[in-house]
Amino acid sequence: MSKQKVLLLGATGHTGNSILQGLLRDKASFEVVALIRPSSADKPDVHKLKEEFGVKILLVDIINAPVEELVDALTGIDVFISAIDALGQLAQLRLVAAAKQAGVKRFVPCAWITVAPPGGIMKLRDLVSLSFRSPTDSNEYQYHHQKEQVYQEIWKAHLPYTIIDVGYWHQISFPSLPSGKVDYALSSLRPTAEIHHGGDTLNMLTDLRDIGNYVALIIKDERTLNRFVCTYSDALSENQIFEIMEEMSGEKIVERKAISASDILTMRDTASARIETDPPNWREHMMFISAEYNYSKYVRGDNTPEYAKYLGYLDARELYPEFKPISFRNFVTELLDGKIEKPHY
Numbered sequence: 255m256s257k258q259k260v261l262l263l264g265a266t267g268h269t270g271n272s273i274l275q276g277l278l279r280d281k282a283s284f285e286v287v288a289l290i291r292p293s294s295a296d297k298p299d300v301h302k303l304k305e306e307f308g309v310k311i312l313l314v315d316i317i318n319a320p321v322e323e324l325v326d327a328l329t330g331i332d333v334f335i336s337a338i339d340a341l342g343q344l345a346q347l348r349l350v351a352a353a354k355q356a357g358v359k360r361f362v363p364c365a366w367i368t369v370a371p372p373g374g375i376m377k378l379r380d381l382v383s384l385s386f387r388s389p390t391d392s393n394e395y396q397y398h399h400q401k402e403q404v405y406q407e408i409w410k411a412h413l414p415y416t417i418i419d420v421g422y423w424h425q426i427s428f429p430s431l432p433s434g435k436v437d438y439a440l441s442s443l444r445p446t447a448e449i450h451h452g453g454d455t456l457n458m459l460t461d462l463r464d465i466g467n468y469v470a471l472i473i474k475d476e477r478t479l480n481r482f483v484c485t486y487s488d489a490l491s492e493n494q495i496f497e498i499m500e501e502m503s504g505e506k507i508v509e510r511k512a513i514s515a516s517d518i519l520t521m522r523d524t525a526s527a528r529i530e531t532d533p534p535n536w537r538e539h540m541m542f543i544s545a546e547y548n549y550s551k552y553v554r555g556d557n558t559p560e561y562a563k564y565l566g567y568l569d570a571r572e573l574y575p576e577f578k579p580i581s582f583r584n585f586v587t588e589l590l591d592g593k594i595e596k597p598h599y
């Protein structure tokens with residue numbers, strides 16, 4: 255079979271870089287081009303893509319370039335993959351139209367989150383625009399959580415697609431230890447030692463580094479065309495995660511903060527009320543998103559293999575039984591050895 259030509263948006267980001275590495279590991283199957291915005295052309299990460307990994311770079315301004323330029327960029331591309339950050343979701347709408355015109359054989363939009371239904375459960379999944387002022391640079395940002403709008407645009411265009419969700423990353427799913435030993439890798443998105451709604455709800459988890467390995471399998475597979483697919487290494491509850499951390503570190507996590515379902519809703523409603531009176535308040539937007547994630551994951555139990563199947567997802571563990579993802583335990587071994595890279599947020 256000839257190589258698939260893949261155009262990847264977001265190759266310098268967390269998810270995009272994992273995808274890039276996964277595709278580069280299978281050079282016999284893929285030829286990858288990274289779509290980079292002209293304003294990032296001189297970033298060290300972009301030079302690294304070229305010099306260290308030999309990746310071809312295509313500079314395109316997906317927001318302002320005429321649609322013909324986008325069609326040119328997508329012509330001859332078999333698979334387009336987007337791993338753009340949450341701020342940029344809407345820019346994909348122009349790419350959907352251009353991909354249809356260019357005859358792209360599979361469009362993989364920016365999903366990469368936990369499994370949740372559309373329709374008001376998580377703004378991150380839905381059709382919402384927010385604006386906020388950043389506390390670091392005081393700029394005003396538009397925040398488009400419009401994954402669903404992009405999916406609907408794909409369906410309206412009859413464009414072949416695959417939507418891939420990955421559960422929650424290992425890298426943001428572990429608690430702090432009393433010794434502080436794992437704090438070097440602790441993201442600000444992960445509270446130190448909270449247990450939600452009793453801590454027994456299972457959640458699908460994928461190691462960030464495995465997203466690309468799964469993508470390489472999924473985009474070669476005809477069974478995944480026009481389907482949702484979910485990936486995971488483990489489905490673990492918070493109580494199980496705490497047990498694994500205690501057992502493997504030999505430490506006791508005595509101080510745990512119990513957060514009830516109604517506490518989560520109060521956090522969500524408080525953040526929402528504050529956003530009403532102070533729309534650019536970035537911190538409250540983050541609190542709101544986090545509360546919605548927590549309610550979906552820990553109270554509703556949306557992010558499980560069973561619920562994913564109910565929604566019609568294919569299960570990547572069943573599709574590729576020969577692929578052994580990095581288990582949460584293996585991740586913790588590396589974490590305790592000081593080998594895990596901290597996400598930049």
Ligand SMILES: NC(=O)c1ccc[n+]([C@@H]2O[C@H](COP(=O)([O-])OP(=O)(O)OC[C@H]3O[C@@H](n4cnc5c(N)ncnc54)[C@H](OP(=O)(O)O)[C@@H]3O)[C@@H](O)[C@H]2O)c1
Nearest residue numbers: 264265266267268269291294338339342366367421422423
């Ligand atoms: N499942 C989970 O646990 C989890 C955790 C975190 C995030 N996510 C999801 O994963 C998705 C990707 O997030 P991430 O954290 O991986 O992203 P990220 O690290 O913030 O990277 C975003 C990428 O998008 C590129 N980009 C942004 N705007 C662009 C534009 N206009 N033109 C070209 N490139 C552009 C950036 O390139 P530059 O180098 O030019 O900036 C960067 O490569 C998000 O939708 C998020 O919801 C899921």
